[in-house]
Amino acid sequence: MATVAETHQEENAAPPVRRPTGISRRSRWVRRAPLLPALIFTIVITQVPFLITMGISSLRWNPQKPGDKSFLGLGDYTSFVGFDNYKTVFTDERLRSAVINTITLTVGTVGISLLLGLGLAVLLDRKFPGRGLARTLLIAPFLIMPVASALLWKHALYNPTYGLFNGTINAVWKLFGADHGPTIDFVSSYPMPSVIAALVWQWTPFMMLILLAGLQAQPTDILEAARVDGANGVKIFRYITLPHMRQYIELSTLLGAIYIVQQFDAVFSITQGGPGSATTNLPYEIYLTTFSKLEYGEASAAGVVTVIGTIVVATFALRVVSSLFREEHS
Amino acid sequence: MSAQTTETPKSGTILNRRKKKSAQGEGDLAETGGFVWTTTAWVLTLIFFAPVAWMFLTSFHSEADAATNPPTLLAGFTLDNYSALFDRGVGPFLINSATASIVSTLLVLALAIPAAYALSIKPVEKWTDVMFFFLSTKFLPSIAALLPIYLLVQKIGGLDNIWILVVLYTAMNLPIAIWMLQSFLAEVPKEIMEAAEVDGAGTLRVIWSVIVPIITPGIAATSLICFIFSWNEFLLAKSLTAVAASTSPVFLVGFITSEGLFLAKLCAAATLVSLPVLIAGFAAQDKLVRGLSLGAVK
Numbered sequence: 001m002a003t004v005a006e007t008h009q010e011e012n013a014a015p016p017v018r019r020p021t022g023i024s025r026r027s028r029w030v031r032r033a034p035l036l037p038a039l040i041f042t043i044v045i046t047q048v049p050f051l052i053t054m055g056i057s058s059l060r061w062n063p064q065k066p067g068d069k070s071f072l073g074l075g076d077y078t079s080f081v082g083f084d085n086y087k088t089v090f091t092d093e094r095l096r097s098a099v100i101n102t103i104t105l106t107v108g109t110v111g112i113s114l115l116l117g118l119g120l121a122v123l124l125d126r127k128f129p130g131r132g133l134a135r136t137l138l139i140a141p142f143l144i145m146p147v148a149s150a151l152l153w154k155h156a157l158y159n160p161t162y163g164l165f166n167g168t169i170n171a172v173w174k175l176f177g178a179d180h181g182p183t184i185d186f187v188s189s190y191p192m193p194s195v196i197a198a199l200v201w202q203w204t205p206f207m208m209l210i211l212l213a214g215l216q217a218q219p220t221d222i223l224e225a226a227r228v229d230g231a232n233g234v235k236i237f238r239y240i241t242l243p244h245m246r247q248y249i250e251l252s253t254l255l256g257a258i259y260i261v262q263q264f265d266a267v268f269s270i271t272q273g274g275p276g277s278a279t280t281n282l283p284y285e286i287y288l289t290t291f292s293k294l295e296y297g298e299a300s301a302a303g304v305v306t307v308i309g310t311i312v313v314a315t316f317a318l319r320v321v322s323s324l325f326r327e328e329h330s
Numbered sequence: 331m332s333a334q335t336t337e338t339p340k341s342g343t344i345l346n347r348r349k350k351k352s353a354q355g356e357g358d359l360a361e362t363g364g365f366v367w368t369t370t371a372w373v374l375t376l377i378f379f380a381p382v383a384w385m386f387l388t389s390f391h392s393e394a395d396a397a398t399n400p401p402t403l404l405a406g407f408t409l410d411n412y413s414a415l416f417d418r419g420v421g422p423f424l425i426n427s428a429t430a431s432i433v434s435t436l437l438v439l440a441l442a443i444p445a446a447y448a449l450s451i452k453p454v455e456k457w458t459d460v461m462f463f464f465l466s467t468k469f470l471p472s473i474a475a476l477l478p479i480y481l482l483v484q485k486i487g488g489l490d491n492i493w494i495l496v497v498l499y500t501a502m503n504l505p506i507a508i509w510m511l512q513s514f515l516a517e518v519p520k521e522i523m524e525a526a527e528v529d530g531a532g533t534l535r536v537i538w539s540v541i542v543p544i545i546t547p548g549i550a551a552t553s554l555i556c557f558i559f560s561w562n563e564f565l566l567a568k569s570l571t572a573v574a575a576s577t578s579p580v581f582l583v584g585f586i587t588s589e590g591l592f593l594a595k596l597c598a599a600a601t602l603v604s605l606p607v608l609i610a611g612f613a614a615q616d617k618l619v620r621g622l623s624l625g626a627v628k
Contacts (some may be wrong), residue, residue, distance in 0.1 A: 038504060162401075
């Protein structure tokens, strides 16, 4: 993914170091030496496999029907098919719905958790009794292991017979004299909202933490001055707080989006992509294609398409991060 | 984080006193408004925390009490669910998780500290490009690299081996660690380093007596984040391990498929595997923001 880094080459400010003219080759390598182990390790572990994925994406390869050609000694494929797998990716119904589900899941989760996170951050920016404790309790959903929280939602909250949601509905109905409240099978009836709700619960604290830090970084003297000049709370929020918060909102949105595009745990644990393929997103679809359908070529092509999609999002993300970064180093 | 620092004005300086006065001056209206907002904040907090509380509570109930409808809040407490977990052999999974996360975190630090040094204190040319290269690898969905990694690991006979996870988790967290540590190292004041050099201190001595004390909190924050991400990782662990090297999330998923009435045990398992990260996260919550934002938000 070196392409993403390259787009920033021109924008980057010169390094803040005075480089004496005629710096020797040797001293330059002395500077580079501490960097090299990390750089080489990262390239080997992250870039090389991706190049291999690109290679496999041009092959017809199913390990259950092994061919007679060896691919780098890793296994035997049937034939070289050029871009055929990509044609499949773009025409296959399942994959197209996986793309749409990925977008729905990401936009839904990030959008809702951002709004909730902003609301909570504004509430927690005020002093009130027990604020420290409230903040601690609010972080908890983000610290629960994602697989554990997905299973918790599926079984302890959504379950139609003994889940907390139906149990609470039932208790409220009984309070008003009914025999039994309505039973809602959340996961089967509303699969996508169920997954999104569980993820929103998990990601709202993340948004809240970054946005709260942003609110607390507001220069108090400016707020004070605005208040002295007679600006009311709404105006201060609209003209001072929001512009100040813009970069924090962008940062949390984009970091959240990067993680949720790659989301696997909740889909795997709550719905297994179902019913049918109603909640199958790209990572889960690729996982199935790789390990159940065993279509290596097709899975790799889908992987490459996912990466390209992510690069598009990531380019925006990098622009935001680099603006924060440069501001700090200028 | 400034939550603690802004909470209460510590001393009665003139500035603080004046602030207090103006706050009082807003009068009763602000007070009622304050009550409403405080209540809202607490209600929302409790709603968000409720599933965690429910998980914790249910983990101490018997299976029969856990599956009632309407739900039973207070029933007899029992530790049976937790002992059942250890009977089912959760121990090795926890040890695998601990090995993978602690060893990979140490490896990350060993690689990232020198790299961050070469990107801040004595920066290489084009150091910002290098920074963004590292960051861009974080955006590569691991699913896109999973098949080649699976095939390579299979070829070298490394499936179901904890050290494969150690290596992969190191690669997964390295970019985050470099970004965080770089942001801490960039805060080391140049004047102090120069002064130390003028006084005749060698590079190693400068590193040891000037840089290390300043970035120790940074190293702690970085370790916390790396630990959380590797402890919670599921996709790679699920795909590359079977039994011997499986980590706690894999245990959790396998555990529920083989149980009849299992809600209380599931809650116990979910509580147990989340506990290390919960404790670490609560203890170091002021470091969380900076880590999650890759060092961008102080």
